[in-house]
Amino acid sequence: MITKMNHVSVFVLNQDSAFEFYVNKLGFKVHTDAAMGPGMRWLTVCPTDQPDLEIALMAINEGMMFTKESAAQMRSLVSNGTFGFGVFECDNLLVTYEELKAKGVEFTKEPTQEFYAFEALFKDDSGNWFSLGQKNTEKS
Amino acid sequence: MHQKELYPKVYLYRRIVNAKLFIDNRYAEKIDLDNIADEAFFSKFHFIRLFHTIYKKTPHQYLSFTRIEKAKLLLAEDITIANVCYAVGFESVSSFTGLFKRMVGQTPAAYQSRQHQKIIDIAAAPLKFIPNCFAEKKGWK
Numbered sequence: 579m580i581t582k583m584n585h586v587s588v589f590v591l592n593q594d595s596a597f598e599f600y601v602n603k604l605g606f607k608v609h610t611d612a613a614m615g616p617g618m619r620w621l622t623v624c625p626t627d628q629p630d631l632e633i634a635l636m637a638i639n640e641g642m643m644f645t646k647e648s649a650a651q652m653r654s655l656v657s658n659g660t661f662g663f664g665v666f667e668c669d670n671l672l673v674t675y676e677e678l679k680a681k682g683v684e685f686t687k688e689p690t691q692e693f694y695a696f697e698a699l700f701k702d703d704s705g706n707w708f709s710l711g712q713k714n715t716e717k718s
Numbered sequence: 719m720h721q722k723e724l725y726p727k728v729y730l731y732r733r734i735v736n737a738k739l740f741i742d743n744r745y746a747e748k749i750d751l752d753n754i755a756d757e758a759f760f761s762k763f764h765f766i767r768l769f770h771t772i773y774k775k776t777p778h779q780y781l782s783f784t785r786i787e788k789a790k791l792l793l794a795e796d797i798t799i800a801n802v803c804y805a806v807g808f809e810s811v812s813s814f815t816g817l818f819k820r821m822v823g824q825t826p827a828a829y830q831s832r833q834h835q836k837i838i839d840i841a842a843a844p845l846k847f848i849p850n851c852f853a854e855k856k857g858w859k
Contacts, residue, residue, distance in 0.1 A: 612840040
């Protein structure tokens, strides 16, 4: 029986810039940041209240995972906003929206009451998009 | 419809968010929290109550929390404890060490040593720390 997920990958164009975005803008905690040899880095971050879910910020570089061609394709897909990697949750969407917007995070949808949730959409510094929802239904 | 009309508390939130961002940006400086309340156009009591409602910490607790979190990042690098202490806004190493130990559960020296050891251990044996599927794909064996 599968009981939980503990690692998930988000492919990013630049790990330094992703660190700045996920840690200094979103406020995630660094779980592991280790150099693994020339040009290779294992960088994982966790949402504040979820220290056992490591989000691996994976660089799209030619190497074991990608050929030169597939890396170029992947970089193009990511930067064009092809991938929506998940749904984040917060206590108060309006507060979080105001804060992230003030920090320069690009929102593609303002906080909106949908039938399934009170949600907004934002993009990371690479072009990956995420839904951001409020865990209770009260809007303010 | 404009967001302010849809959500009348937005203007209040903006003032509290600005105060929080002020702490985020200026945590390394001498911050007078009374001034932040004034700048947010709140009475001190009202400001602290609203801030706590939103962030689950008083402004003072949030300032301490921010300084300690930044200190953890700097300690993971090769920066001396005294330099980290001053870089995040503490004026004495002993008060920094005391608060760090209370909040993190270990001294800054022990925390720094563990972080450095972890990096060494990962490089020596990646598979002990990095799930096999990731490590194999990257050739980290």
